[in-house]
Amino acid sequence: MKKYFVLSILFLLLYAPVFSQNKVDLIITNANIIDIHSGIITNNKAIIVNNGDIINVCSATEGKKYIANQTISAKGKFVMPALWDMHVHFGGGDSLIQENKDLMNLYIANGIMAVRDAAADISPSVLEWRQAVNEGKLLGPTIFTSGPKLEGYKSIWQGDIEVGTIEEVNKALDSLDKLKVDFVKITDNTIKPEIYLGSIKEARKRGYKTSAHIPSVFTIEQISEAGLSSIEHISYLLRAGLKNQKELTEQVANGSLSARELSLKALNEFDEATAEAAFKVLAKNKTAVTPTLSISYATAFLDVNDHQKDTFLKYIGPGLRKTYDWRVQRAAKDSKEAIEIRHRTIEKAASLLPLLQRSGVKILAGTDAGYLNSFDYPGLGLHQELELMVKNGLTPLQALQASIINGPEFLNKSAIYGSVTKGKKADILILNENPLLNISATQNISGLVAHGKYLDSQYLKSLLVEK
Structure with missing residues (x-):
């Protein structure tokens, strides 16, 4: 009897590690996985999730080797990485901190598991939420933030770091270093042209990606050659179609032409071949573009649509x-x-999407959703952005790539995001329809794996709370 007891103990000691390795948090079975890089769908796979990561994607037979705390069948459904919104804002002052925090639920409810916060006036709170999400203490999308953005003196925007010298730029960047921001945002309200260019240069020296609006005194090519990482808002690109763009921007710089007059010329005198040459410069320099169509359409057509x-x-x-x-x-x-003019501007600007795609420019899916930006809704806005991309000439796959592939790539996170494969983060969207056939299918959500935890459609709907 003693001999059998000893053998039993030895057996447990030898094989217990094997058993424990096979115990996991979640298995998704019968998964039809969409490869967002290629558009290829692989059927009937098992996705093995543990500690917030995908540890294996395998056949149904191999999947049986794992013991899961929870097993979900995705039979008849379509599985892909969760969505990214690459331009959002949290802001409006300290009195709106809780209302901004509540927006986290709207992103999750809509299958969005990462957002790029492009600056506002409540950065301390946003940084706290970023940490809390990363530590698993707050349900919300992973936040990548610029912290406060750089601007000139007496900017109209609240919460900016105002700079007027290169010394002040570097002091500002020192403060952003301490906040451990994910990129640097620059806008063009009152900043001096030479300080704008200097801000890009100094930020890039420190290894930051830079994101910006484009001052009217510069050509699109000049900004790209200066090292800007992303242009925010597609309407700026209309000036790339001006044959005499450099001459006209110089006129704006010397005061003989207004910024508004430059915009009108860009709208009325746009030349596609000239724009294509400029876009190839953007592609060469890896300058991405975030179109933010959803806010532009909402604002341009306020005279038509009753959003109330x-x-x-x-x-x-x-x-x-x-x-x-x-x-x-x-x-x-x-x-x-x-x-x-505002109707024509957004329609013309949106029509540039296929030309950007053909020229090799990386397009980032971002909404500009948040405070101030009327009826551009956090969460829902990204689905509308994808629909507008497709309406204006991208394929559904290209629109999805703008969110799921190009977003992580821009932030140097492709190693752990962008596909449902072994070693990636377990942020997984399960859809009832194939979004490659109908981009609106991104809104028909069956479930979401958020940081490794499965949330069914009923739970996601419960996050939509009336205010």
């Missing part, structure tokens, strides 16, 4: 809804001519 009846509006806090008034009131003052 939008279903999603009820999920936005009253304080954030109030910040929408600024754009609404400003648009209401536009003349008939100004309204016609």
Whole structure:
């Protein structure tokens, strides 16, 4: 009897590690996995998830070697990496901190597991949320943030770091270093041209990607050659189609031409061949573009659409809804001519998408959703962005790549995001329809694996709370 007891103990000691290795948090069975790089769908796979990571993607037979705390069948469904929104804002002042924090649920409910926060005025809170999400203490998308952005003196935007000398730029960057920001954002309200270029140069010296609006005194090529990593808002690219772009930007610099006049010329005198040559410069320099079509369409057509009846509006806090008034009131003052120009501008700018794609420019899917940006809803806005991309000439696969592939690539995170494969983070979207056939299928969500934890559609719907 003693002999058998000893043998039993030896057996357990020898084989217990094997058993423990095969115990995992989650298995997704019968998965039809979409490779967002190629568009190829691989059927009937088992996805093995443990400690927030995908540890294996294998056949159904091999999947039986694992013992899971939870098993989910994805039979008849389509599985792909969760979505990324590459341009959002958390802001509106300290009184709106909780309303901004509540937006985290809207992103999760819509299958968005990473956001790039492009600066506002509540950076300390955003940095706290970033850490809490990373530590598993807060349910929300992974946050990549610029912290406060760089601007000139007396900017109209709240929360900026105002700079007027290169010394001040470097002091600003020192402060951003301490915050451990993920990239640097620069805008063009009052910043001096030479300080704008200096900010890009100094930020790049420190290894930061830079994201910016484009001052009217520079050509698109000049900004790209200066090292800018991403241009925010596609309407700036219209000036790339001006045959005499350099001469006209110089006129803006010396005051003989206004920025508004430059924009009108870019709209009316656009030449596709000239723009294509400029876009190839962007591609060469790896300067990405975030179109932000959703906010541009919402703002341009405020005269047509009555957003007060939008279903999603009820999920936005009253304080954030109030910040929408600024754009609404400003648009209401536009003349008939100004309204016609804003319609034409967004339609023409959006039509550049296929040309950008053909030229090799990386397109980033971002919404500009957040405070101030009227009826551009956090979460839902990204689905609308993808629809607008397809409406304006991209294929569904190209639109998905702008979010799922190009987002991580821009932030140097491709090693752990961008595919449902071994070694990647377990942020996984399960859809009831194939989004390669109909991009709107991204809204028909069966479930979401968020940082390794499975959330079914009912739970996701419960995150949509009326305010």
